[in-house]
Amino acid sequence: MSQSLFARFQPIAAIATTPKAIQTLQPLCQSTNATLFVPESLSNLPNVQTYTGSLKKHIASIWSEYRAFVFCMATGAVVRLIASLIEDKSRDPAVIATDQDGYFVNSLCSGHQGGADELTRLIAHQLGATPVLTGASTSLGLPGIDILGLPFGWCKGSGDWTGVSAAISRGETIQVIQEVGSTLWQDNLPEGHSFYFGFEEFNESISPQARIWISTTKRQFASDTKLPKVQWHPRVLWVGIGCERGTSRKLIEEAIAQVCTRYHLATDAIAGLATIELKADEVGILDYCRDRNFPLKIFNAEMLCQVNVPNPSSIVEQEVGTPSVAEAAAIVASQASSLIVPKQIIKLDGEPGAVTVAIALSDLEYTGRTGQLLLVGTGPGNLDQITPAAKVAITGADAIIGYSLYLDLIESLLRPGQIIESLPITQERQRAQRAIELAQWGLTVAVVSSGDCGIYGMAGLVMEELQAKGWDGKVPKVEVFPGITAVIAAASRVGTPLMHDFCTISLSDLLTPWEVIEKRLEAAAVGDFVTALYNPRSQTRTQQIVIAQQIFLKYRHPNTPVAIVQSAYRPDEQITLTTLEEMLEYSIDMLTTVLIGNCSTRTYADWIITPRGYLTATSDQ
16 A cells, blocks of 8 residues: 555554454554554553543644544544544644444544545445545535645635535535636536636626635625635746845845735745755755745756746846846746846835846646656556555555556545546557646646556556656655456456466557567467467457467367457456367457467366366475
């Protein structure tokens, strides 16, 4: 299980008061790196921390130290334990309760902003439990409006968040005015949602009951209005900055604040700062960026002097080698063609020095996150055949990319607010490139393949594309989640055909020359390998399976058992047991896996058995 998917909830405290509860929570704590607290009477158990006295007092003593609490006890008891500790949903930790048998996982407190709803889903997948989510947005299939921009690094502005959330839960018309930032969230709203996008006035029969602004502007909402409004600020503003040597952090901060106020810009919409490399060690700039958690982009004079700016300065050029620092740095950092705020020179009484500020608007917001690529194998298609780790990866990802058929099979694992993108079966490379693009931007992206993603799946292609882009092996982070591949799934439906050495060969010559495939078929047949044929026949490719049969008939008896398994573990599954000689008399297509036995494979009571040799062995195998 990937602990990185639980990183945003760390540190996590788990509470168990009985041996049964401890047994339920210990595997969870191991995979999530949670701290398991138990009463002193159970201190003899491994990997636990004990508390003495009242559990209520213990919870109160650690309440501020953890971002999430997972209780394995009665929901009513948990409510009584935390009732006096709850203050505000924007600050309270996520609180979750599960029963001792691990049948249900309940999201109790801070479902949206604390992440309890998402954590509930993740824990439920690991335990094989049913998540219990009672929030209105969940029932509507909508992301919580108070967490809408988190995947994209947006900053939450002021407004009546409770009022807007209530209007959404009632299904009322919500006007959304989005001026900047990604619109991917809009593309993934469910049908029948109540959001209206744009500035246009409503007619008399339709009027908004709430409004959402997504912009760089810092709006002051009137307190007496009846229409609830909120604002999100995508981080799209790049601040170019120049200053005299030794300028204080206080003056730098005041200068940026003054300019933003003058132009009605929210400082929360700032992506980062940019300057010339001569200022790379300027203490005031470094301190300000550190305190505000802003990235600082550094450019040399040669790069900056190539930028056309509205206010070049010959004096600046004589001093630093470029006619512009602040304006040019803002344009280069944002990759924009122009500025929204030309350079402003700010001084402050009592503070030595001066600061030059310019601001440019980027098309793409800065997320402030390190992206991840989760390469996920979903198995043969039945949800029961997907590993718990793969389920967690799918549910925990910001974006899911795959072939539409495979996405349909995992629909119940998806959650509101996720970005879902499907591309046709022939666009595997485009899928890989899109996933990498989103991960490099800062999203956690799950790329799903049927079977095992590393066996004829997307994992290899994604890794190849990363290598071609000069990937450093670290960012974005990559994790591979294995799945039950087709050969194993098919074999499990017909018995034990793979008990001895076997190989898999794809008959598709789309990516591999047919001459190479023929050599591999010949080698497998000569070597007496049990052989699984993938992609055996398509509508336009019909002769490869015929040639494969002919090759194997040269070295195998015509009565060699063959299994033809279509859509294993799916509702339309079909299984046929036949022989090598008669295999082509049955339906074979791209969703079929063909298993050809070796010289010792046999059929018994509608099962296929390939002996390993145990019954005839005279020594250890």
